[in-house]
Amino acid sequence: MSDKRRKARVQGGWAAPTNVRSDRDKPKTPSVPVWVGKNIDKQSTTKKFVYEHTSEELRQKPVEKTISKPGVYDISTEPSGFSRLRYFPDFVEPKIANQLYDELYHGLPWRQRSDVKNGEKYLQPRLTAWYGDHPYSYSGVTHEALTEWHPTLQRIKDLIEESTGLHFNSMLANLYRDGHDSLAWHSDDERSLGPCPTIASISFGDTRTFQLRKKPPLEENGDYTYMQHIDVPLTHGSLLIMEGSTQEDWQHRIPREYHDRSARINLTFRVIYPEL
């Protein structure tokens, strides 16, 4: 019998149940169990490897939400009160929205302004115009306001005020020339806006995603990883109203896009209290 076949028979013999094996079937060569000398039947003295999840790994990021339907959304109720969004995607019908977009695009004195970050001045990645009775300061820069409301702005302001019962005395206009233009994370929480400001934001032109993220509690040391994020695709003619603690408890931004986008205009109507 060849070596190979003998080995095969011996192995087959080990595989058979021991109680039915006759003497004849016993392996002819004395064989040593393969585990002898390998200590696998002895209690291990070393600690067995046990995979332990850290509390960090078990934390789940909250599922990102998207708001695209009309409605009133209470996005959080703490710590400082409720934060509420009201969304009206079809606030201005498309034909009128086209006309308003053209008038704003060609009629406002758009300029690229600077912000200051960590002591350095840099050009904002968008164009702006500021209207109202008072100057406005944010990101370390004070912007003089145009006090003479452009007729198209006055028309839009009237429309929003009549529909909502709210009143505004200031407005920041942003023109995002294409998908590369953006607005960084921030809150509209300047002192001059007072506590819990209500801000009405109307959009014309290409849809851009307005993103919100909940501010983390102190113990998170500014880490937003596990905080709730909400996307609101702001469409042509849509109106979004931010109320309550939205500025205190959330940040928002318009991120840069990696797909082609055409221009978009956004107007945010606010109330400025110069005495604050």
Ligand SMILES: O=C(O)CCC(=O)C(=O)O
């Ligand atoms: O463009 C937008 O929709 C957001 C504008 C905004 O956040 C702001 O003007 O503070």
